[in-house]
Amino acid sequence: xxxxxxxxxFWRLQAGKLGEQTLxxxxxxxxxxxxxxxxxxxxxxxxxxxxxxxxxxxxFAGVLQTVPSIAxxxxxxxxxxxxATPAIVALLLYSLLPIIRNxxxxxxxxxxxxxxxxxxxxxTNGQILRRVELPLALPVLFAGIRTATVIGVGVATLAAxxxxxxxxxxxxxxxxxxxxxxxLAGALPAAALAVAFDAALAGLQRLSARRLVxxxxxxxxxxxxxxxxxxxxxxxxxxxxxxxxxxxGRADGLPSLQRAYGLRxxxxxxxxxxLVYEAARHADVxxxxxxxxxxxxxxxxLQVLRDDRRVFPPYFAAPVVRPTVLRAHPGxxxxxxxxxxxxxxxxxxxxxxxxxxxxxxxxxxxxAFLRRRGLWRAPRxxxxxxxxxxxxxxxxxxxxxxxEMYAALIRGATDLDVQTKTGxxxxxxxxxxxxxxxxxMYPEYTGTGLQxxxxxxxxxxxxxxxxxxxxxxxxxxxxxxxYGLEWxxxxxxxxxxxxxxxxxxxxxxxxxxxxxxxxxxxx
Numbered sequence: 001x002x003x004x005x006x007x008x009x010f011w012r013l014q015a016g017k018l019g020e021q022t023l024x025x026x027x028x029x030x031x032x033x034x035x036x037x038x039x040x041x042x043x044x045x046x047x048x049x050x051x052x053x054x055x056x057x058x059x060f061a062g063v064l065q066t067v068p069s070i071a072x073x074x075x076x077x078x079x080x081x082x083x084a085t086p087a088i089v090a091l092l093l094y095s096l097l098p099i100i101r102n103x104x105x106x107x108x109x110x111x112x113x114x115x116x117x118x119x120x121x122x123x124t125n126g127q128i129l130r131r132v133e134l135p136l137a138l139p140v141l142f143a144g145i146r147t148a149t150v151i152g153v154g155v156a157t158l159a160a161x162x163x164x165x166x167x168x169x170x171x172x173x174x175x176x177x178x179x180x181x182x183x184l185a186g187a188l189p190a191a192a193l194a195v196a197f198d199a200a201l202a203g204l205q206r207l208s209a210r211r212l213v214x215x216x217x218x219x220x221x222x223x224x225x226x227x228x229x230x231x232x233x234x235x236x237x238x239x240x241x242x243x244x245x246x247x248x249g250r251a252d253g254l255p256s257l258q259r260a261y262g263l264r265x266x267x268x269x270x271x272x273x274x275l276v277y278e279a280a281r282h283a284d285v286x287x288x289x290x291x292x293x294x295x296x297x298x299x300x301x302l303q304v305l306r307d308d309r310r311v312f313p314p315y316f317a318a319p320v321v322r323p324t325v326l327r328a329h330p331g332x333x334x335x336x337x338x339x340x341x342x343x344x345x346x347x348x349x350x351x352x353x354x355x356x357x358x359x360x361x362x363x364x365x366x367x368a369f370l371r372r373r374g375l376w377r378a379p380r381x382x383x384x385x386x387x388x389x390x391x392x393x394x395x396x397x398x399x400x401x402x403x404e405m406y407a408a409l410i411r412g413a414t415d416l417d418v419q420t421k422t423g424x425x426x427x428x429x430x431x432x433x434x435x436x437x438x439x440x441m442y443p444e445y446t447g448t449g450l451q452x453x454x455x456x457x458x459x460x461x462x463x464x465x466x467x468x469x470x471x472x473x474x475x476x477x478x479x480x481x482x483y484g485l486e487w488x489x490x491x492x493x494x495x496x497x498x499x500x501x502x503x504x505x506x507x508x509x510x511x512x513x514x515x516x517x518x519x520x521x522x523x
Contacts, residue, residue, distance in 0.1 A: 003180065003181060003184075007184050007185060007188075010181050010185050011185060014170075014185065018170075018185070018189065020165070021165060021166055021167045021169055021170065021186070021189075022167065022189055022193070024159075024164070024165035024166045025153070025157075025159075025166040025167045025190065025193060026193065028088060028152075028156045028159055028164060028166055029091065029149070029152045029153050029156050029193070029197065031088050032087075032088045032092045032095060032152055032156075033091075033095060033145070033148065033149055033152055035088070036091075036092050036095035036096055036099055036148055036152075037099060039092070039096065040096050040099030040100045040144075040148075041099060041141070043057065043096075043100055044099065044100040044101070044102075044103025044104045044107070044141075045103060045107065045129070047103075047104050048107040058097070058100060058101055058104070061096045062097055064093045064094065064096065064097065065094060065097050069090060069094070069155050069158050070158060070161070070272075072090050072093065072094075073087070073090050073158060073161065073162050074274075076089055076090060077162060077275065077278065078278075081282065081284055082162045082163040082242070082275065082279050082284045082285075083162065083163050083284070084159075084165075086162050086164070087156070087158075087162055087164035087166075088164075090155065090158075090159075091152045091155055091156060091159075094152065094155050095148035095149075095151060095152050096148075098144040098145075098147040098148045098151070099141075102140050102143055102147075103137070105140055106136075106137030106138070106139070106140030106141045106144075107133050107134075109136075109137065110132065110133050110136045110137060111136075114132060115128060115132060115133065118131070118132045142201060142204070145201060146198050146202065149194070149197045149201060150194045153190060153194040153197060154190070154194065156168070156190075157172075157186070160172055160245070160270050161270075161271065161272035161275070162271065163242055163269035163270060163271050163279070163284070163285075165270075167186040167187075167189050167193075168186060168190075169186065169245070169248075169270045170182050170183070170186030170187075171183055171186035171187055171190075172245040172270070173245040173246070173248055173249045173270070174186065175245070175425075175426065182249070238521060239266060239267075239286040239287055239520075239521065240267055240268070240269070240285045240286050241266050241267065241268035241269070241285055241287040241288065242268065242269050242271040242275075242279045242280070242284070242285035242287075242288050243268050243270060243271065243276070243288065244270070244272070244273040244276055244289055245270055245273075246273070246426055246427070246452075247289040247497070248268070248270060250452060251451055251455070252311070252312060252313055252447060252451040253497065254268075254289075256312075257311060257499070257514065260309050260311045261311075261514045261517065261518035262518040263514075263517070263518055263521065265521040266287065266517075266521055268287075273395070273396065273426075274396070276288040276289060276290065277290065277294070277296045280300065280302060280502060281296075281300040281302075281502075283502070286501060286502070286505060287499055287500070287501055287517070288499070288500050288501075289497060289498070289499060289500075290302070290304075290497075290498050290499075291315075291398070291496070291498065292304060292345065292494070292497075292498045293345055293348040293349045293352060293398065293493055293494075293495040294349070294352055294356065294398070294495075295349060295350070295351070295352030295354065295355065295356040295397065296353075297349070297500065298349065298353050298357070299353055299356060299357030300357075300502075301503050301504070302501065302502060302503060303500065303503040303506045303512070304498045304499075304500055305498065305499045305500065305501060305506070305511065305512065305513055305516075305517055306512060306514065307496075307498070307513075307514055308513045308515050309514070309515065310466060311514075312447070312496045312497045312498070313447040313450060313451065313461075313464075313466050313471060313496070314446055314466060314467075314468040314471050314494055314496060315445040315447035315448065315495050315496040315497065316445065316446045316447075316468055316471075316472060316491070316493070316494050317348075317402065317443055317444070317490060317491045317493060317495055318443070318444065318446065318488055318490040318491060319336060319402075319441050319442070319444070319487075319488045320434060320442060320444045320449075320479070320485055320486070320487055320488075321336070321440065321441040321486050321487075321488060322434060322437065322441070322485060323484065323485070323486045325389060325440045325441070328387070329387065329389070329414070331413075331414055332389070332410070332416070333488075335409050335410060335413045335414060336409070336410075336488055337488060337489060338375055338409055339375075339402075339406070339491050340488070341489070341490070341491065342373060342375075342491060342492055343491045343492045343493045344492055344493055345493045345494060345495075347369075347493070348398065348493040348495065351365050351366075351369060351398075351401050352397055352401070355397040355400070362397065362400035362401045362403075362404045363407075365401055365404075366401050366405040366407075366408060369405065370405060370408055370409070376408065376412065377412030378412060379408075379412055380412065380414070380415055382415065383415065386415060387416050387417065388416065388417045388418070389410055389416050389418055389419070389440050389441070390419045390421060390438070390439045390440045390441075391403045391406055391418060391419070391420050391421070391439065391440070391441055391442065392421045392422070392424050392430050392433055392434065392438075392441070393420070393421070393422045393424065393430070393442055393443065394423075394424060394425065394426060394443075395422075395423040395424065395425055395426075398443075398495065399442075400422050400423075402443040402491070403420050403422055403442075403443065404420070406441070407420055421433070421438075421439055424442075427453065430442045431444075431453055434485065435483060435485070443491075444487075445495060446468070446471050446490070447496065447497070449479065449487070450464075450471055450474065453479075454474075454475065454479075456478075460474075468490075468494070472487070472490060475487060499514060
C-alpha cells in the first residue's frame with residue numbers, strides 16, 4: 001500500500017512531465033506504426049506476387065528482430081544523430097516482420113477457389129486484390145499490425161536513451177537511482193498504452209471495409225499531427241543540454257545544480273551515458289554531464305566548467321569488497337592495496353584517453369601502467385580447482401581499466417583464479433551484485449556511495465563539508481554497519497561529476513564556470 005501511495009504522489013508531482021512523456025511515447029509509436037504499415041503491407045502484397053523473394057525478405061526482417069534494440073540504436077546514431085529520427089527508424093524496423101509476414105499469410109490463406117471465381121466474373125487482378133483478397137485477409141493482417149504495435153510500445157521506452165523522450169525516461173532514471181516507484185511510474189503507463197493501442201486496433205478490425213477506409217484516411221492526417229505535437233515540447237532555448245538518467249535524478253546531480261546555479265532555464269534531454277559525449281562532439285547538444293577524468297574531454301576538445309560553488313562532492317575511487325573473500329584469502333588484501341594512492345587525476349585521464357579515443361584494449365593499458373609502476377608480475381600457473389575471485393565493473397572505460405589492473409595483480413601475486421564481469425550497468429546493478437555474492441569486488445566512488453547508496457540526511461552532508469577524508473571515513477563506516485561491505489583505501493584520483501561544453505563554443509560565449517553558465521541562461 002505504501003508503494004501505491006508513493007506512486008500516486010509521484011504521478012501527482014510529476015503530472016506535467018508524465019503528460020509530456022506520454023505524448024512523446026504515443027507520437028513515437030504512432031509515427032513508426034504508420035510508416036511500418038505504409039511500407040510493410042505493400043511489401044507483403046508484392047511478395048505474394050513474387051513468392052521466390054519471400055524467404056529472403058522475411059529472413060532479413062527476422063534478422064532485424066533478433067538485433068538487440070540498444071545495439072540497433074547505437075548503430076543508427078552515427079548515421080541519423082540523436083532524437084526522434086533514430087528512434088522511429090528503429091521502431092519501424094522492429095515492426096516490419098509481423099506486418100509483412102501476416103500480410104503474406106493473410107493473402108495466401110484466401111481460398112484459391114474464391115479467387116478463381118472472381119477471375120471468372122471478369123475482375124482484374126487489382127479488383128481481385130481490393131474486393132476479394134484484402135477483405136478476406138484483413139483479420140490476419142490486423143493481427144500482425146496489433147503485434148507490431150505492442151512491440152513498438154515496449155521498444156519505444158528505449159527511445160529515452162537517444163534523447164527521443166517517452167516513458168523510458170522515468171524507467172531508466174528509476175533503474176539508475178534504485179527507485180522502484182519511479183520505474184513503475186513509467187512502466188505502468190507504457191503497459192496501459194500497449195493495451196489501449198491494441199484495443200483501438202481491435203475496434204478498427206470490426207469495422208466494415210468502407211468505414212475502415214475512411215478511418216484510415218483520418219489516421220493518415222492525425223498521425224503526422226501527433227508527430228508535430230510530439231516535437232513541440234522539445235523546442236530548445238539558448239543552449240540545449242543532454243544528461244544521463246542517473247545525473248538527472250541524483251541529489252548531487254542536476255537538482256543540486258539547479259538550486260545552486262539557477263540552471264532550471266537550461267532545457268535538457270535524457271541520453272544514454274555512453275552517448276552524451278558523442279552528442280556534444282557532434283553538436284547535437286551544447287552541455288553534457290561527465291566525469292572530470294574522462295579521456296574524451298581531451299579527445300573531443302571539451303571544457304570542464306568550474307564548479308565554483310563546490311556543489312559536487314568528492315568522488316575518490318576505491319574498491320568495495322566482500323569481507324568474506326578477504327577472510328577466506330588473507331593474502332588478497334595486500335595485493336589489492338598495491339594500487340592505493342597510485343593514480344592521480346592526470347594519470348587516470350591519460351589512461352582513459354588511451355582507451356576511449358585511441359581504442360587501445362583496457363587490459364593492455366592496465367598492464368602497461370603496472371609495468372611502469374613496477375607492479376607487474378607474470379600470471380602464475382593455476383592448479384586445478386583454484387578458488388575464484390569475481391571482479392565486476394560499471395559500463396565505462398575507467399572501470400574496465402581498473403578491473404584489469406586488479407585482475408593482473410591477483411593473477412601475478414596469488415594462486416587465485418579471476419573472473420571479470422564488466423559492463424554490469426549502473427551503480428545499483430553493481431552494488432546489488434556485490435551484496436548478493438554474484439561478484440566479490442568492484443571499483444566505486446565515495447560520492448556515489450554517499451549520495452546514491454547511503455543517502456544521508458542534509459544535516460549529515462553538511463557535517464561532512466565535502467571533505468574527502470571525512471566523506472571516505474563516513475562511507476567506509478556506514479557500509480560496514482549497514483551492508484557488511486568493506487571499502488579499501490582510495491586509489492588517489494577524484495573522478496567527480498562535471499558539466500562540459502565544447503571549448504570553442506564556451507570561449508565564444510564567455511562561459512568558463514557554472515556560475516557563468518547560469519548568468520548566460522538568465523540574460
